[in-house]
Amino acid sequence: MIATNVLELERVTKTYGTRPPVHALRGVSFTVRSGELVAIVGPSGSGKSTLLHILGTLDRPSSGTVRIDGQDVAALSDRRLAEIRARSIGFVFQQFFLTERTTVLENVADGLPYGGAAPAERRERAAEALGRVGLRDRAGSRPSELSGGQRQRVAIARALVGRPAIVLADEPTGNLDSGTGASIIELLRELNAGGATILVITHDGDLAARFPRRLHVLDGRIVDDSAARPLEGV
Amino acid sequence: MRLSDQLRVAGIGIRSRRLRAALSALGIAIGTAAIVAVLGLSASSQAGLLAQIDRLGTNLLTANTGESLTGGAAQLPTAAPQRISHLPDVEQVAHVAAIDDANVYRSPLIPAVNTNALKVRAASLDLPGVLGTGVAQGRWLNAATERQPVTVLGALAARRLGIDRVHPGERIWLKNQWFYVAGILKPATLSTDIDTSVLIGYPAAEHYLGYAAIERGEAVAGPPTTVYVRARTDKVDSVRDVLARTANPESPGDVDVSRPSDALTARAAAKGAFNSLFLGLGVVALVVGAVGVANIMIISVLERRSEIGLRRALGATRGHIRTQFLSEAVMLALLGGVTGVAAGALTTAVYAGGKGWAVVVPAEAWAGGIGAAIAIGAIAGLLPALRAARLSPTEALRTL
Ligand SMILES: Nc1ncnc2c1ncn2[C@@H]1O[C@H](COP(=O)(O)OP(=O)(O)OP(=O)(O)O)[C@@H](O)[C@H]1O
Ligand SMILES: [Mg+2]
Numbered sequence: 001m002i003a004t005n006v007l008e009l010e011r012v013t014k015t016y017g018t019r020p021p022v023h024a025l026r027g028v029s030f031t032v033r034s035g036e037l038v039a040i041v042g043p044s045g046s047g048k049s050t051l052l053h054i055l056g057t058l059d060r061p062s063s064g065t066v067r068i069d070g071q072d073v074a075a076l077s078d079r080r081l082a083e084i085r086a087r088s089i090g091f092v093f094q095q096f097f098l099t100e101r102t103t104v105l106e107n108v109a110d111g112l113p114y115g116g117a118a119p120a121e122r123r124e125r126a127a128e129a130l131g132r133v134g135l136r137d138r139a140g141s142r143p144s145e146l147s148g149g150q151r152q153r154v155a156i157a158r159a160l161v162g163r164p165a166i167v168l169a170d171e172p173t174g175n176l177d178s179g180t181g182a183s184i185i186e187l188l189r190e191l192n193a194g195g196a197t198i199l200v201i202t203h204d205g206d207l208a209a210r211f212p213r214r215l216h217v218l219d220g221r222i223v224d225d226s227a228a229r230p231l232e233g234v
Numbered sequence: 235m236r237l238s239d240q241l242r243v244a245g246i247g248i249r250s251r252r253l254r255a256a257l258s259a260l261g262i263a264i265g266t267a268a269i270v271a272v273l274g275l276s277a278s279s280q281a282g283l284l285a286q287i288d289r290l291g292t293n294l295l296t297a298n299t300g301e302s303l304t305g306g307a308a309q310l311p312t313a314a315p316q317r318i319s320h321l322p323d324v325e326q327v328a329h330v331a332a333i334d335d336a337n338v339y340r341s342p343l344i345p346a347v348n349t350n351a352l353k354v355r356a357a358s359l360d361l362p363g364v365l366g367t368g369v370a371q372g373r374w375l376n377a378a379t380e381r382q383p384v385t386v387l388g389a390l391a392a393r394r395l396g397i398d399r400v401h402p403g404e405r406i407w408l409k410n411q412w413f414y415v416a417g418i419l420k421p422a423t424l425s426t427d428i429d430t431s432v433l434i435g436y437p438a439a440e441h442y443l444g445y446a447a448i449e450r451g452e453a454v455a456g457p458p459t460t461v462y463v464r465a466r467t468d469k470v471d472s473v474r475d476v477l478a479r480t481a482n483p484e485s486p487g488d489v490d491v492s493r494p495s496d497a498l499t500a501r502a503a504a505k506g507a508f509n510s511l512f513l514g515l516g517v518v519a520l521v522v523g524a525v526g527v528a529n530i531m532i533i534s535v536l537e538r539r540s541e542i543g544l545r546r547a548l549g550a551t552r553g554h555i556r557t558q559f560l561s562e563a564v565m566l567a568l569l570g571g572v573t574g575v576a577a578g579a580l581t582t583a584v585y586a587g588g589k590g591w592a593v594v595v596p597a598e599a600w601a602g603g604i605g606a607a608i609a610i611g612a613i614a615g616l617l618p619a620l621r622a623a624r625l626s627p628t629e630a631l632r633t634l
Contacts, residue, residue, distance in 0.1 A: 058547055058627040079551050086549020093631070097544040101250040111548025113239040158548075 005070065006166060006197045007032040007055055012064035013220075014050050024050040026220035027064070032199065034165070037192040039208040040201045042217035048201045049170055051217065055199065056089050056168045057081045068166075086115040090159030090196075092169035096151050098143040098158075105130065105139040108158045115162055129161035130154070133187060149180035156184065160191060167191060169200045173207065181207060235554060244561035247534055248569070255566055258530040261523025262570030262610060263577065266603035268516030270578025272509050273599035278582055282591030283502040290366045290424050292495040293325075293470050297461040297481045300490040310489065312447050312456035314481040315358070321480060323469035328364035329458035330428075331356040331436070333445050336409040338432045340395050344407070350394040354408060355431040356439035356455070357386075364462045365422045372400035372417030380435020383442055385413040390429040392418040408432065409443055424494040425462070523570060524610040531563045531618035542622055543630030556623035563615020564608055571607020575600045 014025040024047045032038060040048050053059040054066060057073055066073040068084060076084070085091075098107050109126035117125070130136045133153035135146075143151055152172055159167055169188065173181030185200070185207050192198045200211070208214050216224035248255040297318070299310050319327040336354040337346065359375055362368050375386055385406065387397065395406060397415060404415040413434065422428040436455035439445040446453040461481060465473035470493070478489035535542070542555055550558075579595045586593045 053628045053631075056547070058543075058631070079553070082546070082549050082551040082554070085547060091547045093544075093547075095540075097540055097631070099541065101246060111545075113235050113243070114545075114549035114551075114554065116235070119239075162549075 004034050005031050006034045006036075006068065007199075008065075008067040008070075009055070010065040010067075012051075012054060012061045012066060014047070014054060014059070015062045023220050025054070025061070028217075028220070028222055029064075030215065030222060030225060032197060034197055035192070035195060036197050037189065037212050038199045039211035039214045040199060040217060041203070041205070041208045041214055046217045047220045048217050052168050052170050052199065052201060056091055056166075057085060058091075082114065086111065087162065088165045090162060090164035090167045092152075092155050092159045092167065092172045094171040094174050096143070096155045098151060098154060100142055100144055102142075103139065104135065104141050104143060104146070104154050107143060107154060108161050111158065111162060125161050126157075129157040132160065132190075133157045149176050149184070152176060152180075152184060153187070156187060160196075165195075165197060167196050167198045169198070171201050171203065173202060173204060178204070178206075185210070240554075240557055240561060241565075244558050244565060247538070247562045248565055254530065255569065258526045259523070259566050259570030259573065261519055261526045262567050262607055263523075263574040265516045265518075265520030265523050266571050266574025266607060267577040267581070268512055268519060268574075269606075270575050270595065270599045270603050271581040272512045272516065274578060274582030274593075274595040275585060276509065277594040277596045277599075278586035278591045279589070280502050281594045282586070282589060283498070285592060286423065287495050287498045287502065290495070290498075291464070291467075292493070292499075293465050293467045294364070294366075294424055294494055295463045295465060295470065295474055295477060296425070296492050296494060297463065297477050298490040298492070299459050300488050309447075309457050310459065310461065310481055311484075312449060312454055312458070315458060315461050317480050318461055318463055318477065321473060321476065323466040323473050324463055325466060326360065326364045326464040327461060328358045328361040329461040330358070330361065330431070330433070331439065331445065331456060332459045333439060333443055336443055338391075338395070338409075339407040340397075342407045342410075350391075351430060352391050352394060353427070353431050354439075354443070355428075355433055355459075356436045356445060357431075357433040358436065358458075361428075361433070361462070362419065364464055365425055365428060367420045367422040367428070369417040370420045372415070374417055374419075375433070375435050379416055381437040381441070382435075383408075383411060383413045383438060384416045384434070386417045386419060386433045387415060388419050388429040388431040388433065389421045391432050394430075406432070408434075411442060413442075423498070425460075427460070520606060520610060523567070524614045527563055527566055527570075527611060528614035528618065530566070531559060531615050532621075534562070535559060535618045535622045538622075539625065539630045542625055543627050543632075546625075546627035546630065552623040555625075556619045559619035559622045560612065560615045563619065564611035567607045567611025567614065568604070571604045571610075574607070575603045578603070 008031050010029050012025055012028045016022040016024055028051060042048050054061050105126050108129055109122045112122040112125065127136060127139060130139055133156055135150060135153055138146060143154060146154065156172065173184050176184065181204060188198055188200060202208050214226045215222055315327050315329045318324060333354045333356060337349045338352050338354060359380060362374055370389065375384065397404060400415055400417055405412045406415060440455045446455060447457045463473065463477065474491055477491045478486040481489045545555065579600065582595055583593045
């Protein structure tokens with residue numbers, strides 16, 4: 001199997017505001033191939049979240065090119081980008097963003113209508129995704145009735161329910177104890193073993209060390225890419 | 235995305251904040267309720283009046299003495315009722331003669347100026363039947379009493395004379411003689427002249443009051459001043475066309491022909507004209523309601539920025555977000571509109587039911603109320619929905 005380039009960044013910059021301008025990204029170039037498992041590390045404020053949002057088409061770069069599956073994102077309409085997000089990208093946010101107004105199952109199924117799934121199919125797939133994160137029996141609960149780790153797993157179930165080719169996770173273990181964090185990373189590894197391309201932002205150096213590839217972001221630049229050092233390997 | 239999903243997603247905001255939704259829909263509910271009730275009540279009262287006119291019959295025509303061409307009061311020939319009754323499509327004819335110089339008092343002691351604006355009229359015996367009225371008390375004139383000093387009072391005349399019951403021996407002072415009161419009529423809606431009349435028989439008018447015409451050297455009872463004609467319902471217009479000529483072939487121009495139900499129908503139409511003050515208040519309430527919905531929607535968009543960001547990350551287009559908030563605003567307004575229409579219709583039903591009118595809520599009232607609510611929701615929700623859609627996903631997600 002020839003791994004193709006799923007994500008490509010070329011001299012991507014992102015500048016916020018004008019007085020004074022904040023250069024969140026200062027020319028980032030790298031490529032992620034299908035099936036890779038990548039950790040993004042770096043200090044707070046270095047531009048990791050900005051990078052992830054741009055990778056996931058939630059934000060547009062100030063300059064440079066972003067390609068997903070070879071397509072230049074800048075050339076795509078809002079509708080087409082939304083379709084890519086609905087079908088090909090799964091997000092896990094640090095703050096979960098679960099809604100208290102509905103059950104865990106409905107939270108997981110929330111994004112499926114945008115991909116055009118029928119109601120019966122949605123319930124089935126949401127239940128299955130909950131099963132994969134070990135929460136099938138909590139499908140009827142409200143998110144507030146769950147522990148922090150369980151909520152993070154619900155957020156992961158929501159990210160993978162649409163069977164996306166790419167999963168982007170922003171500090172999925174940030175609020176968790178190291179044991180729970182490790183189990184979340186294990187879950188992401190399983191997903192990756194199933195063929196998904198996965199990028200994870202983490203502050204935890206020990207966790208990052210177990211990833212096959214690490215991107216080190218500092219002050220809006222990639223200062224270290226473990227893939228660029230072929231001898232180190234996995 | 236399916237329509238059912240769009241609606242479900244749009245309903246989340248309302249379902250999760252029920253009290254707030256109810257309060258913000260209240261203004262629109264009050265506005266539509268006021269408008270529907272005003273339109274419903276005027277339509278119902280009009281329907282009530284029209285039903286009453288229908289019961290009384292729209293086939294009554296009157297022929298009155300008008301002004302003659304020379305300026306003096308014209309007279310109808312004494313033979314006019316007779317001739318009219320021979321017309322093919324005439325079903326019934328009755329007539330009265332207003333007697334000008336006869337005043338009526340409760341007793342001889344009353345000062346002569348206190349006439350109470352009552353009129354003595356000689357009446358043919360079939361008058362109550364033709365007018366669709368009857369006696370409220372006592373009895374109507376008959377072949378015997380129409381020759382005697384006996385009177386039947388119109389409803390208003392009885393009240394003005396202070397006679398509310400017919401006692402045996404009850405009498406009134408009529409042109410310097412006593413007349414016995416035999417009965418009191420019910421209100422005659424089609425001819426209110428009768429209500430203020432003191433009615434006596436034609437022979438009595440001739441004998442006691444000297445009201446007579448001279449024909450071929452002989453005194454005969456009459457002449458009538460008003461002839462009441464019941465025509466076949468489908469032939470009213472053709473009878474009306476020939477009535478003046480038949481009543482007075484020599485000078486038909488002296489005869490005023492009219493159809494009493496026309497005036498009543500005009501009054502019904504005036505009643506159907508709605509109360510514009512309340513209608514105006516309803517419109518004001520609607521405007522206030524619209525502002526309320528717009529306000530709530532703006533707050534809702536601000537509160538739910540992270541939800542917007544999340545939905546965008548999950549694959550919602552700008553269009554989906556716009557539709558979601560626009561539909562939420564329309565639903566909110568519709569909620570108010572439907573409640574308001576129901577409340578307005580209920581008010582109409584209770585009030586009209588109490589008055590015995592038919593309950594009429596015009597289609598333009600309820601359809602207009604609901605349509606206005608939808609339009610208001612769309613207008614009030616447009617700006618917040620556009621704002622929500624314009625939000626970039628990252629911007630929306632950053633708020634916490
Ligand atoms: N909307 C914005 N307006 C102005 N500056 C912004 C905006 N978003 C991010 N920044 C700035 O861009 C820089 C990078 O932010 P980013 O959120 O990507 O950092 P991060 O690496 O994810 O940090 P953390 O680990 O704390 O989450 C920061 O200096 C931040 O202040
Ligand atoms: Mg961050």
